[in-house]
Amino acid sequence: MKKxxxxxxxxxxxxxxxxxxxxxxxxxxxxxxxxxxAGLLAAALGDIARARGMTEIxxxxxxxxxxxxxxxxxxxxxxxxxxxxxxxxxxxxLVVHRLV
Numbered sequence: 001m002k003k004x005x006x007x008x009x010x011x012x013x014x015x016x017x018x019x020x021x022x023x024x025x026x027x028x029x030x031x032x033x034x035x036x037x038a039g040l041l042a043a044a045l046g047d048i049a050r051a052r053g054m055t056e057i058x059x060x061x062x063x064x065x066x067x068x069x070x071x072x073x074x075x076x077x078x079x080x081x082x083x084x085x086x087x088x089x090x091x092x093x094l095v096v097h098r099l100v
Contacts, residue, residue, distance in 0.1 A: 015044075019051035029092060039075045045086050046072030052090065060089035 019025050025048055032044040049057040049072060058065040062085060071078040072086070087094060 014047075016047045016051040019048055025051075025090075025092065029094075033094070038077060041083070042072050042076045042078050043074040045083065045090070046074075048090055048092075049086065057086065057089045061085040 015028065019028060028048070029044060032041055046069070049068065054068060055065050058068040061068065061082075063071070063082065068086070070076070071082050083094075
């Protein structure tokens with residue numbers, strides 16, 4: 001008989017492990033933007049930055065590593081300037097489409 005595991009025993013899911021291509025990153029950000037949640041967007045950018053290397057992204061964005069972790073933690077509300085600089089460092093661009 002298999003031993004049942006408690007939910008608290010399961011490892012925490014980390015999406016950064018699956019963000020290993022430009023296509024997966026684009027699909028991830030597109031889904032996140034559809035959710036229309038600024039805190040979720042910040043956390044998703046943090047996931048992508050961790051997947052690519054937080055230190056390198058912080059350096060490219062001109063933000064300290066510690067400030068970047070703080071700005072992109074779940075539930076944060078970073079300034080647009082921070083989001084813009086991180087997107088540029090990640091090589092992605094947020095695009096606006098008219099709602100139909």
